[in-house]
Amino acid sequence: MTSRTPWAEKRFQALCAVAMVAALSLSISAPASAQDGPSLIRDTEIEEILHRDADPLFEAAGLDSKTVRILLVGDKSLNAFATQGLMMGLNTGLILQTETPNQLKGVIAHEAGHLAGGHPIRSAEMTRAGLRPMILTMGLGVLAALAGAPDAGAVLLGNASYFGTLGALGYSRDQESRADQAAAGFLEATGQSGRGLVEFFDNFRYQEVFDQARRFAYFRSHPLSSQRIETLRSRVERQSHYDAVDSPADLAEHQIMKAKLEGFLNPQVALMKYKESDNSFPARYARAIAYYQMKEPDRALKLIDSLLVDNVDNPYLWELKGQVLFEFNRVEQAEEPQRRSVALKPDAPLLRINLGQTLINQKEPAKVEEGVRELKRALLNDTDNAVTWRLLAQAYDKQGKDGDARLATAEQYFSMGAAQEARVFAMRARELLTKDTPEWRRATDIVLASRPSNQDLKDLAKEGATQSVFRR
Template identity: 25%
Template structure:
């Protein structure tokens, strides 16, 4: 585009020897990250945003090998690796969808997690979205709209996302002809889609996932796009699926490759059931799960389908506070999955949720392994309220502090730490932890307000006074003021 200052560079070549279409962007990784931060800040505030430790742990077990494979293949150069966020955000939306945002933020709807039948299918979606970012397709499209300010582009992207759920909500962020411009900008070209397929296929294969998952997932997405498309800027349109692309993925599976059965894993079926329950917590939706585990109906299902049905019925009964039904379904689930280590662990965590909901902390703690809790996010987050309720708040805060050393942007960990500090009467530390929740979610204005509240608490003194924490609060407050000034200058 003339006059936008964009200079097309010679396309670099990936480890496959083919040119990367996303190279040559005029937008720096730092600028793209700032735009992504702005969009992610709003998504964290969205009521549909969800950080479920069990589902996120499962997704991360697929995501991290994909990132490692992209680095190994040379698809992820160090400058992008360091500059970008590489954050996954879960949404409770029931639509079958996933998307990439500037700065390597990735959205994943529970509707998609709920329909995949294997780890390989989910890996194919994540690898495809990852490849849009590593090939810099997003920044290249943004560069084409050089006359638009980055912040306006960010508002347009948020409007397009809002419109995929509620057409009327888009009017708050997109007006008039800007809607068309936003949709045009977000739609990846066919060449970019094909490249994301090609690179993503290589990445997931390198990571050890069955390449057949790509073709089978494409078929699911093609069907879902017909069901989801109401004509109101559905974000799924940004990934148009064609028979040609599906055939291309099928042809890439090496000839003579051993046949792979996609599906049948007990743990995958249980995670999918959890996603379906959490994406539809209406009373009628929860009650429908009881029908899934009627003896005659359950007997007709394969073992992995039985595991999913029993898991969903247990979680739904917990949400409905129907303790007897929850205990009955969970007991049957335990019996079914006892010989599968991964599935048995998920059942154990679900049991801890069940007993916590009933207020039976002793049984909940008996199901949680303290050794695993030091490294496993799901165990740690379930164990924290158990410890707080049983007078072990100090042990809870110490475990969370260890976790946060390696995961400083874990907002839910900071929130749990705030509750553990409050139980100990450490008021300044508790308020500071609440401020760190806002920092992790990129809401620096709210963080500064909480840091100032902690400063005021420190000045009041009393039982909750902590001079070391007060010093940390003063430093963090100054850092927030600096970040807010930088944001104001960027605008």
């Protein structure tokens, strides 16, 4: 499921607390919608394409590809960034501007050069008075998003003047040059051409003559110059894989990714770009998503069904069909396509959450109970997924399990770093749950980890709760 979370407004203290939460599981949020402003986007299909592009480059850079987080930022501006904690952000605007997979891989390789060189941490500009806290805040905002609180994380990035800070921070020309050279080496080591990175820079060479305020955000933080481009060109043209080309599979995936993003984020543009006369898979995919976004579910479903005729084992088409049906109140009809998507890709928690959400919104108690099981299974990989905890609270409330519902709500707030709300709901859960059960102990843990008041601690001590926790 593609999901898009707008920047919300939450307190700075609550967001910083998220950085202290142990898990860094990713989470989904509200359905995609066309709206202005930056947002964090989650989509299993796009994330897999990005990691297939990026992981070999991360490994060539000496980075553990399993620990590098790629954030897909829903923003039309052309930008990318690397920050503390091995995190890389790619704007959808930048992805849509790349003409080939090799161009996108070139940008990723360049950002990997910054990560491997420690540039986000070592930049001399970070030592300037007043800037270090902003960059630290930005890092915590990304951490908050990864910890299952995209709403909360978004605000911290906003409070850190996300795009402004990136532009103000920037890299030195020396760092840019070193990242260019590192990128060329990573691409060569993975048997890929550096031509794409040079092409990408060439396409925006005119940015060099603009004043700072008129440049794209990427070129404010990554200063571009003709000399820099020519130095890079000289290097990559001498490399043995300069003439390597993108594989047909890579080209197809890149087109699919761009079509999907265009359909979700710019549906009217997608319908003009991918005309009815174009019967290619990416074009029909983009149109189906665009019609869905423009609230024409029947036209969307007709296109999706035509795509499924020749792509019956594509889990993302079944996912999309289920998403359209669910969001247009055809909940029972949504169940079967969502089951198909999970069966085809059982290890994708986002798909399983979709199914769980559909099941708990049905009337039959057996369906609701099955939905609870699916959501719990998704949480095995996404422990701190705030949305999943919210759905579980909804299901438990429907089942009349008040203690479990309040505990799930406490988990939701805890994963978002909202300590006060987490503590309040955890205390309520303790009153309703059986003492010394795993659920009751977990509620006590949340209270103790959520800045309890002196009165809270006294109440726990009277019950012997703290001793019970420490005896485990």
